[in-house]
Amino acid sequence: MAAPEAKVAPSIPPSLSLPPSQFARLQPHAYLLAHLSPPPASNQPSIRANGRAPSQFRVTSANAGSLTHTNGSAVVRIGDTAAVCGVRAELLHTEDIASWSVSQASGSHKRRRLADLGKKSAEEDEEDEEDDEEDRAHIEDLNLLVPNLSLSTGCAPGFIPGAPPSALAQSLSHQILSLLHSTRLVRADDLRIWYQPPNLGPEEPERHNEDEQMDMDAEHSPTSESKPREIKAFWVLYIDVMIISLAGNPFDAAWAAVLAALRDTKLPKAWWDVDNETILCSDNISDARKLCLRGLPVASSFGVFEADAAAGWRPNVIPDAEEQKAQDQKRKKGSQQSWILADPDGYEEGLSQERACIVVDKEQGGKGKTVIMKMEKHGGWTVDTEELRQLVDISARRWDEMKRMLDQC
Template identity: 75%
Template sequence: MAQAAASAAQSAAPSLSLPPSQFARLQPHAYLLAHLSPPPATNQPSIRANGRAPSQFRVTSANTGSLTHTNGSAVVRLGDTTAVCGVRAEILHTEDIASWSVSRSTESSSAPTNKRRKLTDPTTKPNERIDSKDEDDNESHIQDFNLLVPNLSLSTGCAPGFIPGAPPSTLAQSLSHQILTLLHSTRLVRAEDLRIWYQPPNLGPEDLECHNENEQMDVDASQEDEKNKEIKAFWVLYIDVMIVSLAGNPFDAAWAAVLAALRDTKLPRAWWDVDNEMVVCSDAVSEARKLTLRGLPVSSSFCVFEADAASGWRAVVIPDAEEEKELDDSARKGNQRRWILADPDGYEEGLTQERICVVVDKEQGGKGKTVIQKLEKVGGWTADAKELKALVDISAQRWEDVRRILNEQC
């Protein structure tokens, strides 16, 4: 009986090994390091704890037109991170802009000189003149009058640290500022799409001498349109982004949702009613027009995981000369001590300090060269120029995938 009881007690004794889920919570740094650095004898590649390769992004999906009471909307899912974006367009009258009269007088005084310079320069092509003028208008109108107003919210219960109804967190304000800065630096939205023009009728005495009405309309269109046209109002785009599920890398998901929503945005046909002195919009859906965006800048985020980084599971010890020599020998033997992880999830973000964000676009709709719109590296100094160039190549491939996903919806 005693032997049977002892054997039963031994069989009921708990095992000393920990399941992977508990090991990941108790020693997260060692858990991720064990996945990224398998034993050399196994000849296995580095695999992250989530099963992805270091340069592999999570599965991305997009759906546009999900919100019915907006001018454009999109839902983008990047793994378990989901962002919902809605674009609302409102009219801003020029008479409500305090600095509008000052800007008009400045433009009128400088416009003849600029126009004369552009027309008399033989090295300037017609398309270059239009693009230069358009870029100047974007700088002066979209930024000065705040025609693009992004706002990102994390107070949706998307993660345990973000309580519904709480005031905007520091992360939410930072992401909103990053989106606004990227909208301005990439000049994604054209100023011409946000202007509401008014063409006054030409009632000069020379018009009464013209007997052909069609001919007179042609003369007015070719000679007097640009002279008499004036801007009566602007469209202001309120870009609201809500993160409904947060599992790491919120900026890439939010920016992809902004891109998809702007590609889906339609503005109604609007004109100035002289009798009522107000802007009137057409209810016909067929007359609404889409935004003509400038390119497709795609964001790709990375983080750097260091094997020797200080973490909670071991103390920070300054190595002596022998230890430094051993580290140098291991580096020469090809033992990897750090990894650059693409599209980090929430678990990996908590174990890294250095972050890299690369925003690229391609000329001529993907057939031209890759253009770097933004390259930001914060929190460390381990990634060198060679590795940054490799990340640009990975971001260019990511651009192809995102364009294919958005083209299937828009």
């Protein structure tokens, strides 16, 4: 008799399980949504894939004075995004400005017109407005602030050697220049080099008789008036920023580096040499002076993550009573679920279509009220007035953190 054949147990197919890193690459939107919207039965808080709360910023550090061949420098790291900024000061003689004589003539005409006004208060108000307009004109029209941002090779996978300047670098350079002008961070008077012409007075006539000379002086002595000061040159600040590591939100890191570098900038003592008709600078470091900046505008960026793009990602299970009630209330309101993420990293930026950036400052060195210097929002309609108020409060708390950090560096 033939031996009975042994029965082979059917093979069980392996379970289809993926590690979190593979799941994040294959389904990035569903992966982030799984963290932000956990099942109600799990009692887990809404947390991002990187472990941060939606309103939490990454760890930030700053170090000033890192570069030796600059007038001011700083290195700022926000998470894995790092930016280096160096400020170089160069002289711009007024003789090299083609429109300088024309602008000076128009300015003197305005001053003579103000001198003819009858009311002193109106004259003072117009003089203040004229000084503010002159400061703005000198900074913007003469291009005294020249920022330039570059993305170093290897800061992110997409930046290869020999590639032309990217659109991102040009956009960030323009944003920094626009914010420097709108906040009026640098004072024009810190960049001016003045010259006071000496008052030589009238030529003394030859003395023949002392009594005769005294009578003539009494009748013809002119009033001694000092000559007005002249601007002989300007300091031009070249603000070079390099992103050495790009892991999301480069603007906040670049602007923080610019702030720290300008706070560290020292300009040497300069004066006009009449004999040589040129500008001379002192080699003594103790004579150098720091810039007197207007406040401390801090930028905070946000990204909006919407859940509708990954609708149906979760398996179809029968919801419990509480989850069904929450879904019904949401369906009645007709609103889509979304999260506003502070300081988005590179992974979250690729999943956010709506962006917001708020620049705030505080009066009286942080003890006064919060002032909104700039507010931008683009890419969607999720952020409304109520959300903007919340973002301003978050930005104000971020300002306190940045102020403490920059004071220590």
